[in-house]
Amino acid sequence: MDFKLSKEHRALQVKAKEFTEQVLFPYEMECEENNGITPETHKYITQQVMDWGFNATNHSKEHGGQGMTLFEQALCSEQFGMSTGAIWDAIPQPSFPMKFGTQEQIEEYLIPSNQCKRRDAYAITEADAGSDPTQCQTTAVKCDGGYKINGEKWYVTVGNVADFLLVHTHIDGDPEKATVFFVEKDAPGVSVKRTPEFTHHFAFKHPEFTFTDVIVDESKILKGIGEGFNMTKDWFVEARLGIAARCVGGAERVLNVANDWAAERIQGGRPIREYQVIEHMIADMTMEIMAAKSLLYRVCWEISDPDMDRKLKHARASAIKLWCSEMVNHVTDKGVQILGGRGYMRENPVERLWRDQRVDRIWEGTSEIQRNVIGGQIKKRGVELYTGWDYEK
The missing domain is CATH 1.20.140.10 (Butyryl-CoA Dehydrogenase, subunit A, domain 3)
Structure with missing residues (x-):
C-alpha cells in the first residue's frame, strides 16, 4: 500500500499553509481584542479567498466552487485550523445540502454563495433539541402563500453575517416530515432574540433567531418534504x-x-x-x-x-x-x-x-x-x- 501524498496533494497542502499564515494569522489579535473581525477585514479575507481559490471547496466547479474531494478539503481545513478565533470561518463552505436544490434555488442561493456573494447559516439547534434534531419544535404549517414557520433556533453560527438561513423544521410538528426551508434573514417575522457571548472569541457570532408566522413559499423547500x-x-x-x-x-x-x-x-x-x-x-x-x-x-x-x-x-x-x-x-x-x-x-x-x-x-x-x-x-x-x-x- 502507498500512503504517500501525491504531488498535487502536497502542493495543495503547502498552498493552504501559506494562505493561513499570510492571510489569516495577521488578524488573530484583532479578533481576540475585538471579539470578532471588522467588516473591512472580513471583506479583505473574502477577496483573498477568491484570489487564492479556496471558495466553496465542497461544491462543484459547475456551481462556482472548487470541486475538491473530502480528502482534499481535509488537507485545507487542517491548515486553516491552525488559526485562532475561528478566522477559518471567513472561508465559507456553503452548506452541503444546497446541492440538492432546484435549478432556481441553485441559481438564487448556491452559486452566489459559492462565489462569496451571499452567505448561508444552517439553523438546527433549539433550546430542547441539540444533537438529536428529531426533537425539533420549529414547525411549518401549510397556509395561503406557502408555509407558515414558527419556532426558535439557537447557536446559529455566522448568523450575524449570513443573509439567508437554512431552517430545519417539522411539517405540522411531525418528525417524519422533517423539512429544510430557505428563509431570507430579513423576511417579516424573522428576528434575532439575542446574541450570547461564549468562552472563545470567534470571528463571527452565534445568534438566537425567532420565527413568528414567517410565510415562506413552497418553492423554498430544499429537496422535498420529509428530506x-x-x-x-x-x-x-x-x-x-x-x-x-x-x-x-x-x-x-x-x-x-x-x-x-x-x-x-x-x-x-x-x-x-x-x-x-x-x-x-x-x-x-x-x-x-x-x-x-x-x-x-x-x-x-x-x-x-x-x-x-x-x-x-x-x-x-x-x-x-x-x-x-x-x-x-x-x-x-x-x-x-x-x-x-x-x-x-x-x-x-x-x-x-x-x-x-x-x-x-x-x-x-x-x-x-x-x-x-x-x-x-x-x-x-x-x-x-x-x-x-x-x-x-
Whole structure:
C-alpha cells in the first residue's frame, strides 16, 4: 500500500499553509481584542479567498466552487485550523445540502454563495433539541402563500453575517416530515432574540433567531418534504470531518509552539525539554497527533468515495470527530502547561486555541452522542466496522 501524498496533494497542502499564515494569522489579535473581525477585514479575507481559490471547496466547479474531494478539503481545513478565533470561518463552505436544490434555488442561493456573494447559516439547534434534531419544535404549517414557520433556533453560527438561513423544521410538528426551508434573514417575522457571548472569541457570532408566522413559499423547500433529517445528517458528516481536520491543525500548531519553547526556555541551567517530564509530555502530544492525523487522512480518503454506504459514512465521521476533538483538548492542555504562565496569556496562540477547541467536543454532536452512535453501530455491525481495514457490509 502507498500512503504517500501525491504531488498535487502536497502542493495543495503547502498552498493552504501559506494562505493561513499570510492571510489569516495577521488578524488573530484583532479578533481576540475585538471579539470578532471588522467588516473591512472580513471583506479583505473574502477577496483573498477568491484570489487564492479556496471558495466553496465542497461544491462543484459547475456551481462556482472548487470541486475538491473530502480528502482534499481535509488537507485545507487542517491548515486553516491552525488559526485562532475561528478566522477559518471567513472561508465559507456553503452548506452541503444546497446541492440538492432546484435549478432556481441553485441559481438564487448556491452559486452566489459559492462565489462569496451571499452567505448561508444552517439553523438546527433549539433550546430542547441539540444533537438529536428529531426533537425539533420549529414547525411549518401549510397556509395561503406557502408555509407558515414558527419556532426558535439557537447557536446559529455566522448568523450575524449570513443573509439567508437554512431552517430545519417539522411539517405540522411531525418528525417524519422533517423539512429544510430557505428563509431570507430579513423576511417579516424573522428576528434575532439575542446574541450570547461564549468562552472563545470567534470571528463571527452565534445568534438566537425567532420565527413568528414567517410565510415562506413552497418553492423554498430544499429537496422535498420529509428530506430534512437525512440532509441534516449528511451535513453533519461534512461538518464533523471539517472539525476533525481543524482539530488536527490546531493541535499541530500547539505542539510546534510548545516544542520550540521547551528548547528555548532555560530553567536550572538547561532547556526544560531536557527534563524528562517535559520530554514525555511532548512525546505524548506528538503521538496523539500522529494517531489522529492517520485516522483523519484514512477516513477522509475513504469517504471521498461517492459510492460508499451513507450509514458507513455517518459511522466513520462520528469516530473521527470524537477522536480528534478529544485529542486536541489533551494536546492544548499540555501545551499550556509547558508554557507555564505564558501559556495562560491571551497573546499566546496556545492559550487562544485552548479556549477555541473546547467547543469541538460539543457542537455538531457532543462526544457523548458520538459514543452513542459508535456503540449503536457496533451492536448492529460488530467491532469490525471500526477495527477492520476493508469493511464493506
